[in-house]
Amino acid sequence: MISRKVNSRTHPQDKDNDLTPTYGARLLNESIPRYELSEHEMLPRIAYSLIHDELMLDGNSRLNLATFVTTWMEPEARQLMMDTFDKNMIDKDEYPQTAEIETRCVNIIARLWHAHEEQDAIGTSTIGSSEAAMLCGMALKWRWRARMKAVGKTTDKPNLVMGINVQVCWEKFTRYWEIEPRYVPVEQGRYHLTAEEVTKYCDENTIGVITVLGSTFDGSYEPIKEISEALDQLQAEKGLDIPIHVDAASGGFVAPFIQPDIEWDFRVHRVVSINASGHKYGLVYPGVGWAVWRDQEALPEELIFKVNYLGGEMPTFTLNFSRPGNQIVAQYYNFLRLGREGYTRIQQACHDTALYLSGAIANMGPFELLSDGSELPVFAWKLKEEANFTLFDMSDRLRYSGWLVPAYTMPKNCEDLVVQRIVVKEGFSRDMADILLRDMHTALQYFASQPEHMKKEEGSHFAHL
């Protein structure tokens, strides 16, 4: 969030600029400035209550069905995270065991994504998938530039091909690194990138194709193997050799466990790099992400920096310098604690709950599913026909009971289509699903009892896309 300075000079008497604590009468008899540093200290207990009480106004994260990000971890994981809040990930020399744990995580993930044993896969932790996307996108750009320079061609017009359903991090990447984004539009009934469309947008300036496992809009998986085959065909016809990056922000920790036969990772020969968010289906609190390259050739040497490590040098590739080490420790906790069996059980449970819930929503009458949660445990639905309420109204009614179930419009070309989406995560039980269904029925009864109900045509801005 970009925050503006609030001008206290224009309203020096304005009490809005002060915090008047709820328990002020007992513990504090002065108000505290809201937008500037207060002159005096206060007791830790008072500072804690002040902030803690204010945060009660936030939504309940366990009822937040909008976010992909982990909202529950075991007490032991929380304890480990607290034990390691003070570790700076970049201090490899001072915290060699944290560095070792990062290396183990990269190895575990690379193998989960079928990195070939004879190839030297390489990877790093990041603050989330967005940072990983920037790093992998840069590697694509650097490699393309080297290829073009080698044959004496200009390098001033790079482009990146992707479905318009990509997450906003890719729009950021192209804007910050001055790359032309080539968005393949979606259309009614087709809400992600397909093999038929992709090659029409590629040329010799294409640094790569971004594919998504699964789409933020509806949880569907893009057909990565088919896209790769279409690019093989393009190479055979026009000699263009275009690499694929997989944005597996969510699917990277789902497909390997519950859809192991889908070939989307390094088994697909055009896939040069993959990112995923440890803090989504990797089941860690925010923020940790991962980026893995197929081999060292996929990550140009010029992008790598060296930091001190046990008297030697450790290669790093990150945008930040300092970064908390505790999320990486928590990721490793999950790997140890759950193993393949535990991850499979949890993702399968989310998947089953998603299918149960989507089936029940489809049976309610007014709704039609766009996806049912059979790929990511995420699904979206629309209104079958005009009604006296919109999905924005439905989202508002559910909020009265604490549920955060966003409604939003689909991307360009389908912007008239309003959908609602649910992300099923660990910690959202079948019981909770039943309570949500009950609250949806109550909302439908309310709309039925209000024939003159004024429809809400747009929602508050929804920022999870």
Ligand SMILES: Cc1ncc(COP(=O)(O)O)c(C=O)c1O
């Ligand atoms: C497909 C996809 N890519 C990237 C991101 C950004 O991930 P992060 O929040 O880890 O930066 C998201 C977040 O929802 C996503 O769904």
